[in-house]
Amino acid sequence: MEADAIIIGAGACGLMCAVQAGYLGKKVIILEKGSKAGAKILISGGGRCNYTNRFATDEQFISGNKHFSKSAFTQWTVADTISFFETYGINGKEKTLGQLFPEDKNAKDIVDVFTTLCSDFGQEIKCNADVTDIIQNDGSYSVSYQQSGKTYTLNTPKLVIATGGLPIPKMGATDFALRFARKNGLKIIDTAPALVPLTITGKEEDWYAQLSGNSVFCEVSNDKISFEENILFTHWGLSGPAVLQISSYWQPGEIININLLPHEDITALLEEERKYNGKTLLSTLLNRYYAKKFTDALHKYLPVDKQVASLTKTELELIHQTIHLFKVKPAGDKGYDKAEVMRGGIDTNELSSKTLECKKMPGLYFGGECVDVTGWLGGYNFQWAWACGFVIAQGI
Incomplete structure (x- = not known):
């Protein structure tokens, strides 16, 4: 021996x-x-x-x-x-x-x-x-x-x-x-x-790619668990600590929920703004919490150029859903080359x-x-x- x-x-x-x-x-x-x-x-x-x-x-x-x-x-x-x-x-x-x-x-x-x-x-x-x-x-x-x-x-x-x-x-x-x-x-x-970036393909791919390099503090969750850390937009989808964490609990075909403003209530913020300065544009309010590039990208989903006082009930609900329950359905992950x-x-x-x-x-x-x-x-x-x-x- x-x-x-x-x-x-x-x-x-x-x-x-x-x-x-x-x-x-x-x-x-x-x-x-x-x-x-x-x-x-x-x-x-x-x-x-x-x-x-x-x-x-x-x-x-x-x-x-x-x-x-x-x-x-x-x-x-x-x-x-x-x-x-x-x-x-x-x-x-x-x-x-x-x-x-x-x-x-x-x-x-x-x-x-x-x-x-x-x-x-x-x-x-x-x-x-x-x-x-x-x-x-x-x-x-x-x-x-x-x-x-x-x-x-x-x-x-x-x-x-x-x-x-x-x-x-x-x-x-x-x-x-x-x-x-x-x-x-x-x-x-x-x-x-596991602990791997997730990919986005199809009609949403360009929207994520245009934000490549932008990081946002979020709560990312599915029906098993949630994590509060940054997400990072990339040319091929999503990365960053919160996304890497949730990837270990993600299965192909599942939807991931992203709360883009976890420590605030966007509806309450809008109501407060409407009381004191209804002429404020939605984009101006969002720019207090996000980089301008990210706010501009939200134009695809939200009426960012409208004054908060003129937002309809339907639009207010859409804003709440988009900010606090942004849904992502990854196409896959980046594989073992990028997995931790x-x-x-x-x-x-x-x-x-x-x-x-x-x-x-x-x-x-x-x-x-x-x-x-x-x-x-x-x-x-x-x-x-x-x-x-x-x-x-x-x-x-």
Whole structure:
């Protein structure tokens, strides 16, 4: 046996698992298909890495079993994540909504923490190592991989698969974990891009395209959930934090509701304006809340050039519906190239919630994005990855 465990994937989960195993005196070898460890960490948050969220609980995660993540988050808390990084010189600075970024460092410093600790503990990270076969023997696993044109085989009693999900294939994302799970009879929850921009096609396409680059603070909702953050108009549809959030709960064919003025009542504002200055144009009132370009674009739906005093009851109702219940029916999403994470994955019923060990294959563990646990935007998915890495390290 070359190591106490082999970890496939040097992402957030795999790196944390290796470090935590090192604390426990266990020897691991990480096999990473890409050319460097932590590739997806390095590009996260525009290179700044939103590494956790102060408010993270199991409530901000989508899963076929909403209770599955509770055990991992009890074993490794947000406070543990903050303390871990502070120990190695990375102090968190809150941006918005509990999102923590390194105060005076960046994503590279996050990765350096792990690679330095792996070196200190004697944990090997083998990059450009493409796993080609896994064979389960009695009480152990044989893992074959190719590196520099040669094939090698390692034997280990414990195997960790932390190869992530399908988003950003140009960064080396693959369906390795899903293929291996299917091959071994494990159930997979249907996968789809999540935290992903949504596209608009057809007769509405030009209206969205003309607003490209404009951002509006909104409440975006469907019949499952709502989010209050900015939306961003693009040449192909909608993006921005609120849209990325709702995309994880959106299914093709569904309509999304957008409240374009969530903290005001447009009807009350109009009534107030009519009392004191009925000659005010609707566009003038709207310009107090929106960029002029957005107000001008609303001309397609609203009588923006009319004085508020002359608005009819029907027009007042139309304004209320348009501002507070703007309906959008996306044509689709931008796919895995633009998605931040994958929803779905290995069915949590196949794993122990306490250890993340596969019930049907003792000694095999799955962690991170390949499991059917998908977090909100804003550091939640990193918190899941760190927790998985810690939990798995206790068992290998």
